[in-house]
Amino acid sequence: MLGVRVQRWTLRYFAVALAALALALALVAAGVSYPAAPILAPATLVTVHLLTLGWLTPLMLGALSQLVPVITRRQLASDGAPGPALALLVVGLGAMLVGFLALGGGPLAAPFGTAADLALPIGGALVVSGVGVNAVNLAVTLWRARPLPLSGRYAAAALAFLAATVLLGLTLAATLTVPTLLPPVLAATLAGEGLPFHVLAGVGGWFTLTAMGVGLKLLAMFTLAPEERGRSGDAAFLLTAVGLGLAFVAGLAATFAPAARALGMLADMGLGAATLGVAVFVADMAIMYRQRRRRALELNARFGAWALALLALALGWGLVARLAGGGMAAFAPVVALALMGWLSGLGLSQLYKIVPFLTWIERYGARMGRERVPRVQDLVREGQAKPWFVLWFVGALVLSLAVAAPAPDLARASALALLIALAGIAWELAHSRRVRPEILAAGNGAGTGDSAGAGSGASVGSNAAAAAAVPLGRSAALPRPAPAPLTPTTKGGANHGNERR
Amino acid sequence: MGTSDDDLSVLDVRDDLRAGREPLARILAAVDALPPGRGLRLYATFEPIPLYRVLAGRGFAHEARRLGEGDWEILFRPAQTARGAAGAVRGDGRSPAETASDDWPPPATHLDNRGLMPPEPMMRILQALEDLAPGEVLAAINDREPMFLLPELEARGHQIRIDRRNDGVHLTIRRGGDRA
Numbered sequence: 001m002l003g004v005r006v007q008r009w010t011l012r013y014f015a016v017a018l019a020a021l022a023l024a025l026a027l028v029a030a031g032v033s034y035p036a037a038p039i040l041a042p043a044t045l046v047t048v049h050l051l052t053l054g055w056l057t058p059l060m061l062g063a064l065s066q067l068v069p070v071i072t073r074r075q076l077a078s079d080g081a082p083g084p085a086l087a088l089l090v091v092g093l094g095a096m097l098v099g100f101l102a103l104g105g106g107p108l109a110a111p112f113g114t115a116a117d118l119a120l121p122i123g124g125a126l127v128v129s130g131v132g133v134n135a136v137n138l139a140v141t142l143w144r145a146r147p148l149p150l151s152g153r154y155a156a157a158a159l160a161f162l163a164a165t166v167l168l169g170l171t172l173a174a175t176l177t178v179p180t181l182l183p184p185v186l187a188a189t190l191a192g193e194g195l196p197f198h199v200l201a202g203v204g205g206w207f208t209l210t211a212m213g214v215g216l217k218l219l220a221m222f223t224l225a226p227e228e229r230g231r232s233g234d235a236a237f238l239l240t241a242v243g244l245g246l247a248f249v250a251g252l253a254a255t256f257a258p259a260a261r262a263l264g265m266l267a268d269m270g271l272g273a274a275t276l277g278v279a280v281f282v283a284d285m286a287i288m289y290r291q292r293r294r295r296a297l298e299l300n301a302r303f304g305a306w307a308l309a310l311l312a313l314a315l316g317w318g319l320v321a322r323l324a325g326g327g328m329a330a331f332a333p334v335v336a337l338a339l340m341g342w343l344s345g346l347g348l349s350q351l352y353k354i355v356p357f358l359t360w361i362e363r364y365g366a367r368m369g370r371e372r373v374p375r376v377q378d379l380v381r382e383g384q385a386k387p388w389f390v391l392w393f394v395g396a397l398v399l400s401l402a403v404a405a406p407a408p409d410l411a412r413a414s415a416l417a418l419l420i421a422l423a424g425i426a427w428e429l430a431h432s433r434r435v436r437p438e439i440l441a442a443g444n445g446a447g448t449g450d451s452a453g454a455g456s457g458a459s460v461g462s463n464a465a466a467a468a469a470v471p472l473g474r475s476a477a478l479p480r481p482a483p484a485p486l487t488p489t490t491k492g493g494a495n496h497g498n499e500r501r
Numbered sequence: 502m503g504t505s506d507d508d509l510s511v512l513d514v515r516d517d518l519r520a521g522r523e524p525l526a527r528i529l530a531a532v533d534a535l536p537p538g539r540g541l542r543l544y545a546t547f548e549p550i551p552l553y554r555v556l557a558g559r560g561f562a563h564e565a566r567r568l569g570e571g572d573w574e575i576l577f578r579p580a581q582t583a584r585g586a587a588g589a590v591r592g593d594g595r596s597p598a599e600t601a602s603d604d605w606p607p608p609a610t611h612l613d614n615r616g617l618m619p620p621e622p623m624m625r626i627l628q629a630l631e632d633l634a635p636g637e638v639l640a641a642i643n644d645r646e647p648m649f650l651l652p653e654l655e656a657r658g659h660q661i662r663i664d665r666r667n668d669g670v671h672l673t674i675r676r677g678g679d680r681a
Binding site: 003004005006069070073221222224293294295357360361365366368369370373376 | 570616618619620623627628629631644645647648649650652653654655656
């Protein structure tokens with residue numbers, strides 16, 4: 001088959017992701033996890049993995065399983081694999097959460113005893129298989145499509161970091177549950193210093209590289225801007241991906257050989273290169289926005305710019321924290337800003353384009369050209385969605401400040417604000433799947449006073465394709481007005497073939 | 502633009518359209534006044550798709566281009582000349598899709614979808630295909646390959662040839678058998 005169809009699992013990945021995000025925010029708002037609780041408390045581990053494995057990972061995997069075919073112009077190696085992989089991921093994450101709560105001091109430690117001890121490694125293994133199936137599926141698809149365009153190279157590098165993150169995470173989990181698995185020195189080093197590399201590979205590599213590639217592709221597509229970014233685009237990609245790789249490998253090696261100063265220096269160079277790469281990326285995206293041919297920005301592009309601004313802020317903040325020689329605690333607000341402001345902010349704002357777009361293709365693809373269909377924009381109410389996005393980005397910024405302060409009560413309040421914003425955004429996404437503008441449009445003449453549809457229903461008439469089907473008089477309310485002056489040849493009245501000769 | 506401009510008369514109906522006047526009579530008068538072999542360069546505030554059918558009936562092929570918000574330029578050329586011009590454009594880069602399309606009739610409709618946001622190019626192509634008779638050919642230029650359009654074309658039994666060039670993705674689509 002030529003071309004791309006709607007990946008039927010993508011929207012299910014998004015649904016799972018949104019539910020996990022809501023749960024994580026609820027835990028922070030309720031005050032059971034960080035910053036109200038310690039960073040390695042069982043409840044905090046639950047929240048962190050709900051955010052990373054529950055929200056961001058399915059979000060990125062869902063987006064990639066639709067976008068990689070668009071980028072590579074070929075079908076996924078397997079169209080069906082994402083389905084069972086999602087089941088593995090969800091069940092595995094559930095087991096992992098139980099496992100975290102069963103760790104020493106957790107609420108499930110006593111009642112479940114040793115059975116619960118197994119939940120973490122078993123859950124981890126299931127998550128690894130679910131993620132692995134997706135990663136292999138995407139990687140094979142990308143591999144077959146070489147040479148890759150820029151957005152495809154971002155996806156490929158991100159998948160490599162996904163593998164690194166998951167493998168290191170699995171090792172950490174194993175040392176937490178089975179302390180005798182590794183030699184004591186190795187285990188102690190990993191438990192003490194492995195975590196930052198798990199975070200680096202996950203947040204910096206897997207999430208941020210994916211978000212950079214997906215953001216580049218979507219924002220270029222929907223602002224009509226040039227997607228191949230020339231030398232600045234190549235520089236941003238190579239500096240970020242190679243720099244992160246160097247920081248990860250050399251840094252991890254340095255924890256086991258603290259005497260080898262060269263390793264530490266290499267890791268620092270890698271971090272510096274990656275920081276520079278992300279900075280070049282943000283600057284290049286600003287140029288891309290200016291190069292766009294679509295002057296009016298839709299909501300996803302407008303708030304995509306907000307997310308990029310918060311990425312720049314997180315980058316600067318991280319740089320300052322690093323130069324000031326801060327420890328883990330100094331980076332916590334930076335990670336919070338990167339997770340909530342940049343990654344989640346970008347994710348939510350792009351969902352506001354992807355979900356209506358896929359819904360539209362799915363519903364109207366076969367009807368297009370044969371009957372009047374609404375525009376994609378008729379499925380959304382940007383005016384109603386906008387305040388929720390503003391609340392989201394403000395909430396993300398306040399949350400990072402509250403983590404930095406530290407002001408646990410303010411952090412809880414901002415998590416609640418984020419939860420409310422999320423509910424609003426989710427409601428608007430659900431609206432785009434529910435609404436039937438064509439029915440509202442058909443009912444316009446009969447005067448059906450549907451208040452929700454008054455704005456969007458009326459705009460169906462200004463639909464570019466519909467307008468194009470209408471004669472010069474531009475009375476856009478009718479699909480094909482027969483008596484209009486510019487259609488003297490009634491449809492089917494004459495044989496077009498003979499007409500021209 | 503770019504092809505020989507000297508054999509085209511110019512008519513701008515944008516003021517008529519903005520003032521709400523129906524420009525058809527002026528357009529037809531201008532077309533009737535054209536000497537044999539001469540074409541018309543028309544400026545309008547939107548793409549006058551129904552006009553294509555009318556002028557095709559008088560032996561004109563068209564080539565539409567969006568100049569900006571609310572500005573369109575449409576070149577109407579006598580069908581033979583248009584084919585010659587297409588051949589001249591083709592000369593810059595040898596394209597398998599074009600050279601292989603000798604068994605297809607010359608395009609009955611041209612669409613320039615560059616500068617349109619997805620999925621508008623897809624909508625316009627499917628819309629225009631519905632106005633063709635089976636076997637007739639549509640030519641379109643897009644900014645990018647319309648990935649979601651391809652399965653839909655296949656499902657409707659149309660054939661497509663894709664040719665990526667510097668100025669955009671050139672699509673040639675032949676309408677399949679009559680609709681079910």
